């Protein structure tokens with residue numbers, strides 16, 4: 144291995160062989176997973192029969208099967224239940240997605256996203272006939288598969304939320320009002336003396352809290368010399384725990400979160416010394432002319448919430464898109480600042496395959512270096528996080544960009560991956 148991270152010809156040849164083996168295994172595993180799902184669905188059908196009376200005997204039969212499956216797989220009944228439910232919905236309602244798994248085109252994780260987010264569509268909606276319901280489901284499935292073949296499961300989830308919302312009858316505001324009643328805070332015990340504190344919150348609040356915690360953590364580390372301070376807020380009041388600082392951002396974030404709730408002292412309830420009021424949390428909301436508003440990184444939110452959030456914003460960018468959802472322009476377009484706004488609206492996050500680091504924390508990279516004649520234009524700039532920036536410049540990955548904002552990544556062994564601008568999905572039409 145050379146110090147630059149470039150491979151020798153010999154290394155590339157060997158890695159290529161191993162990768163081919165890995166790809167072959169993955170394909171076989173996906174095929175087996177598809178077979179297992181089919182068997183699970185058949186087992187369930189066999190145990191429960193066809194009559195859908197929902198009686199006590201049926202419930203007992205289901206529990207018996209679930210326990211049988213859990214013991215057979217050495218898994219919890221919770222895991223067994225999830226498998227059965229995924230299998231049932233996939234086989235009954237999403238046969239094309241199941242076939243795509245069988246063919247190795249998507250993974251089980253992709254299928255799970257399609258099933259989870261599409262589940263509300265499997266419940267018959269009052270105004271719909273059976274045929275109408277099946278039509279909506281088939282359209283959701285068709286659109287999802289297009290994305291699933293190219294995106295990671297993590298990137299697929301917000302897309303699935305958007306598409307399912309577009310096909311759902313109940314208004315998003317109604318569903319949000321119902322979901323809001325389920326907000327709560329809970330503690331899940333974990334190993335080694337740890338526990339997860341989970342707050343189930345309105346999405347805009349959760350994203351704002353995370354952003355605030357990350358900013359405060361960054362400040363805390365900068366003040367203690369762990370990281371170089373950045374941005375206009377750098378250098379404000381000191382944060383707790385300055386003395387011992389070899390903390391990672393994750394550790395510092397957890398400390399800041401605890402301090403915000405419990406106070407920074409050793410005694411619970413002591414007042415926090417964090418400069419919370421001097422840091423503003425940032426969230427990005429997109430409100431299309433037609434269709435659902437969206438919290439970037441999460442997916443669609445109801446319009447009342449979007450408007451409430453928007454009222455607190457200092458400025459808005461108007462983004463114009465073409466029929467397919469490609470970003471054409473951002474209002475008051477000027478090079479530099481305006482170009483950056485355009486690209487932030489187009490990219491939303493790092494443009495490396497599967498990466499979701501928000502554009503705000505990325506660099507604008509010249510796809511073709513300026514010194515090699517690359518233009519400072521929107522067709523030659525794309526957001527890359529620090530890690531992927533390093534990979535692009537110091538390894539044999541080849542990156543190019545088309546006029547439509549599609550970024551092509553070619554690996555050292557010659558494997559090709561297209562990364563399409565995520566913003567195109569926001570303006571897809573719900574009714575074909």
Ligand SMILES: [Zn+2]
Pocket residue numbers: 493494495498499500527528529530531
């Ligand atoms: Zn990245």
